[in-house]
Amino acid sequence: KAGVTQTPRYLIKTRGQQVTLSCSPISGHRSVSWYQQTPGQGLQFLFEYFSETQRNKGNFPGRFSGRQFSNSRSEMNVSTLELGDSALYLCASRTGLQETQYFGPGTRLLVL
Amino acid sequence: QKEVEQNSGPLSVPEGAIASLNCTYSDRGSQSFFWYRQYSGKSPELIMFIYSNGDKEDGRFTAQLNKASQYVSLLIRDSQPSDSATYLCAVNEADFGNEKLTFGTGTRLTIIP
Numbered sequence: 001k002a003g004v005t006q007t008p009r010y011l012i013k014t015r016g017q018q019v020t021l022s023c024s025p026i027s028g029h030r031s032v033s034w035y036q037q038t039p040g041q042g043l044q045f046l047f048e049y050f051s052e053t054q055r056n057k058g059n060f061p062g063r064f065s066g067r068q069f070s071n072s073r074s075e076m077n078v079s080t081l082e083l084g085d086s087a088l089y090l091c092a093s094r095t096g097l098q099e100t101q102y103f104g105p106g107t108r109l110l111v112l
Numbered sequence: 113q114k115e116v117e118q119n120s121g122p123l124s125v126p127e128g129a130i131a132s133l134n135c136t137y138s139d140r141g142s143q144s145f146f147w148y149r150q151y152s153g154k155s156p157e158l159i160m161f162i163y164s165n166g167d168k169e170d171g172r173f174t175a176q177l178n179k180a181s182q183y184v185s186l187l188i189r190d191s192q193p194s195d196s197a198t199y200l201c202a203v204n205e206a207d208f209g210n211e212k213l214t215f216g217t218g219t220r221l222t223i224i225p
Contacts, residue, residue, distance in 0.1 A: 042217035
């Protein structure tokens with residue numbers, strides 16, 4: 001069974017731009033979560049979607065948004081990029097909200 | 113603010129010895145606990161999960177859970193240089209009825225040949 005995939009793997013943007021990241025979960029997984037990982041803050045939870053509904057949200061500004069499609073694929077959008085948004089963005093999927101999460105390879109975003 | 117705490121390390125262990133990684137959590141309602149390993153520049157990969165008090169063994173890895181003390185640990189026996197990585201403890205916490213996985217900041221483990 002194929003793992004979680006994320007595209008693109010690397011991105012370079014400039015301040016003020018917006019970016020959309022994509023995540024395809026493991027087949028059969030209905031939950032997708034997004035995390036931001038930086039050296040200083042570790043893994044920070046952004047939000048989780050289950051069956052197209054946002055089930056939980058972390059403490060990030062409204063510039064960070066997401067959505068999930070009927071095929072469970074998810075996108076994350078960051079508007080008005082700031083230098084501090086430079087990070088590894090990880091997507092994880094699981095079958096249900098109590099189950100084990102499996103991570104994708106991540107998208108490394110650099111904001112200049 | 114519900115927290116998951118780990119000693120950031122670095123923890124250095126001689127090859128062949130036992131590495132012991134510890135994690136404490138604040139939410140008494142937590143039901144499931146996970147250990148992930150993350151190599152530099154890579155994404156976290158699941159090593160073990162544990163739901164019940166006591167020990168759970170999988171090969172060279174043993175997870176230990178004590179809900180009364182809100183403490184979970186990971187033991188790595190016969191440590192190998194390939195075990196050098198950052199180990200992340202994660203706790204599935206109930207947040208206003210919606211489960212959320214909260215991660216510790218990780219412990220960096222170095223196995224010395």
